[in-house]
Amino acid sequence: MSQNESPTSARVLIVDDDENTLEILRRWLAKEGYTTVSAADGQQCLDALAKEEFDIVLLDVMMPGVDGMQVCERMRANPEWRTIPVILLTAKDDMETRTRGMALGVSEYLTKPINKQELFSRLRAQAHTRELDRRMDRTAAAIAEMGDD
Amino acid sequence: MAVTMENFVIKGSHPVMEKILQVAQKVASTDSTVMIQGESGTGKELIARYIHAYSRRANQPFIAVNCGAIPPDLLESEMFGHERGAFTGAVGARMGMFQLASGGTIFLDEIGEMTSTLQVKLLRVLQEREIRPVGADRTVKVDVRVVAATNRDLAMEVEKGRFREDLYYRLQVIPVLLPPLRERRSDIPVLVQHFLDKYNAKHDSRRCTIADDAMVHLWEYDWPGNVRELENLVERLVVLSEDAYVQVDHLPPNIRSFISEKKIPRPSLTEEGIDLNKAVEEFEYRLIDEALRRTKGNKQAAARLLGLKRTTLVAKLRRKGGGANQAEGYLI
Numbered sequence: 001m002s003q004n005e006s007p008t009s010a011r012v013l014i015v016d017d018d019e020n021t022l023e024i025l026r027r028w029l030a031k032e033g034y035t036t037v038s039a040a041d042g043q044q045c046l047d048a049l050a051k052e053e054f055d056i057v058l059l060d061v062m063m064p065g066v067d068g069m070q071v072c073e074r075m076r077a078n079p080e081w082r083t084i085p086v087i088l089l090t091a092k093d094d095m096e097t098r099t100r101g102m103a104l105g106v107s108e109y110l111t112k113p114i115n116k117q118e119l120f121s122r123l124r125a126q127a128h129t130r131e132l133d134r135r136m137d138r139t140a141a142a143i144a145e146m147g148d149d
Numbered sequence: 150m151a152v153t154m155e156n157f158v159i160k161g162s163h164p165v166m167e168k169i170l171q172v173a174q175k176v177a178s179t180d181s182t183v184m185i186q187g188e189s190g191t192g193k194e195l196i197a198r199y200i201h202a203y204s205r206r207a208n209q210p211f212i213a214v215n216c217g218a219i220p221p222d223l224l225e226s227e228m229f230g231h232e233r234g235a236f237t238g239a240v241g242a243r244m245g246m247f248q249l250a251s252g253g254t255i256f257l258d259e260i261g262e263m264t265s266t267l268q269v270k271l272l273r274v275l276q277e278r279e280i281r282p283v284g285a286d287r288t289v290k291v292d293v294r295v296v297a298a299t300n301r302d303l304a305m306e307v308e309k310g311r312f313r314e315d316l317y318y319r320l321q322v323i324p325v326l327l328p329p330l331r332e333r334r335s336d337i338p339v340l341v342q343h344f345l346d347k348y349n350a351k352h353d354s355r356r357c358t359i360a361d362d363a364m365v366h367l368w369e370y371d372w373p374g375n376v377r378e379l380e381n382l383v384e385r386l387v388v389l390s391e392d393a394y395v396q397v398d399h400l401p402p403n404i405r406s407f408i409s410e411k412k413i414p415r416p417s418l419t420e421e422g423i424d425l426n427k428a429v430e431e432f433e434y435r436l437i438d439e440a441l442r443r444t445k446g447n448k449q450a451a452a453r454l455l456g457l458k459r460t461t462l463v464a465k466l467r468r469k470g471g472g473a474n475q476a477e478g479y480l481i
């Protein structure tokens with residue numbers, strides 16, 4: 001439907017322990033109009049989630065300390081975070097990791113090397129669903145108001 | 150989450166779908182007009198039937214009209230009926246769908262396809278709650294709940310002047326927005342299991358299950374035909390599976406190759422030849438990635454695995470981060 005929408009203003013949390021990757025992603029997304037916050041590991045990611053609201057999390061899997069899968073688990077267990085779409089960006093190109101991601105309810109799975117256009121199209125898709133989600137909140141509010149009358 | 154009515158079930162685990170089902174449940178008990186927007190096969194008609202089934206109109210008719218499938222010059226009489234002799238071929242008077250749906254729900258599917266003349270007439274019906282059969286000089290009161298659906302972006306259609314703004318706002322009282330399946334992948338495993346159960350039961354003795362990696366392939370596929378395409382495939386898999394265990398090999402080739410095509414194709418020597426330097430560089434990067442993966446990102450250990458000095462590896466990593474591959478549009 002709205003796959004080719006104009007540049008988005010979605011807020012994206014980028015998480016990768018590799019400085020280079022983080023910086024390239026930040027530049028790519030900024031150019032596309034996304035607002036980004038960077039986190040260098042899983043713990044920083046959780047801290048950022050606790051502090052501000054995000055529309056999408058771009059998440060590396062292999063990181064020291066709290067890794068990407070653990071971040072997913074914590075996000076799923078948190079009522080406020082469980083609805084935030086997670087796009088896994090990982091060098092792990094195997095079925096086990098994919099199966100785990102799927103079981104943890106991630107939204108997308110992209111293997112490194114990442115194709116830029118592919119990443120953008122997945123980001124747009126998740127930003128789109130996020131927008132639908134917000135509009136469904138408005139619909140729910142409209143119905144609640146009807147009930148009050 | 151699952152909502153079951155006699156003969157239909159809506160399945161989903163994605164947060165948006167949970168929200169949509171809550172809205173559908175709540176709106177069912179009202180008489181509000183509902184507008185469902187979503188690509189073909191996302192479950193618009195299912196939601197419409199669900200809303201009807203949960204409404205006080207449940208024991209009255211649910212009538213579906215596909216506005217896109219009926220020729221425009223016939224649609225008016227289909228919807229509102231006609232008098233005898235109203236047009237050539239109208240040998241007798243006939244009731245329209247609105248009257249047939251009396252007391253119940255009318256589902257106006259593909260409403261974006263309606264001509265502007267008919268849009269005006271429909272707007273009147275929604276305002277006055279009465280219809281005028283083609284060729285009739287009287288109007289008839291109707292008590293019908295309207296649920297409309299479209300696969301178009303109606304707001305855009307309004308902007309382009311193809312859909313009346315006043316009708317749009319009449320219909321848009323309760324908008325329900327169904328995302329395509331590829332935007333809510335977490336629904337896929339739930340739906341696959343649901344359709345396996347459904348078609349196992351239909352083909353009585355079957356106990357078909359699916360392998361994890363086959364499920365992953367279904368999960369990663371983009372499903373242009375949405376849930377309908379998924380359902381059709383699962384039925385085919387159940388019917389065709391010989392050992393009742395669906396594996397990757399049993400999946401259609403386009404789904405099987407989907408994961409690998411998302412990535413850069415492996416370099417191979419073709420008629421046109423290749424850029425050897427670039428291919429070698431890519432091969433190098435893949436091995437470096439693999440080494441870092443195995444050593445959990447420890448550069449010293451990765452360098453040892455590759456027979457490199459740590460400084461050489463770090464230099465290569467720096468190059469790969471901001472080097473040629475980035476210009477190609479890839480990130481490694």
Ligand SMILES: Nc1ncnc2c1ncn2[C@@H]1O[C@H](COP(=O)(O)OP(=O)(O)O)[C@@H](O)[C@H]1O
Pocket residue numbers: 158159160161187188189190191192193194195196340343376377380
């Ligand atoms: N969430 C769902 N749970 C179970 N079945 C579904 C779901 N969504 C769609 N389906 C099934 O997929 C098929 C297509 O759905 P349908 O409502 O006809 O889509 P649309 O009207 O949007 O084209 C139907 O057989 C429907 O029962």
Ligand SMILES: [Mg+2]
Pocket residue numbers: 190193194258
């Ligand atoms: Mg349909």
